Amino acid sequence: MTAPEAESIRVRPTPRRRSEWRTQAPVVAVVAIGGALGATARYALTLAWPTSPGCFPWATFWTNVVGCAVIGVFMVLITDVWAAHRLVRPFFGTGVLGGFTTFSTYAVDIRKLVDAGRPGIGLAYLAATLCAALAAVWLGSVAARRILIGTQP
Numbered sequence: 001m002t003a004p005e006a007e008s009i010r011v012r013p014t015p016r017r018r019s020e021w022r023t024q025a026p027v028v029a030v031v032a033i034g035g036a037l038g039a040t041a042r043y044a045l046t047l048a049w050p051t052s053p054g055c056f057p058w059a060t061f062w063t064n065v066v067g068c069a070v071i072g073v074f075m076v077l078i079t080d081v082w083a084a085h086r087l088v089r090p091f092f093g094t095g096v097l098g099g100f101t102t103f104s105t106y107a108v109d110i111r112k113l114v115d116a117g118r119p120g121i122g123l124a125y126l127a128a129t130l131c132a133a134l135a136a137v138w139l140g141s142v143a144a145r146r147i148l149i150g151t152q153p
Helices: 003-008 020-048 058-081 088-100 103-115 119-149
Strands: none
Touching: 020 058, 020 088, 058 088, 058 103, 058 119, 103 119
């Protein structure tokens, strides 16, 4: 290569990428806000429907089942029906519904039932919550597809 040819070649500077923090900060913020809203709704439900010691924890059971059904519908909405903004899924799916459903309390409730001498109810609660939550996700997604898109499973 001759000197004039070398002078005509331009080297582009590497484009500056947004810092990782600037990219992830909005996601972290919407998850935190959504989680606070979901956890507040769950707490309000447990205050409205308290569980007596040794009894089946219906408030936690229905919170998890309803939350799972909503997750099923929500996933169909944002994957098959409309293109959601990139922050909708972290806000509502991870934040609101993650804060609303409470599988940690589910585990604590099972332990409390066993400690209260009610292992049969604890085992029934363990199995019923798992089966009902999985069925709720499936039914929510199937119903949403059938109603919103018109497809059958």
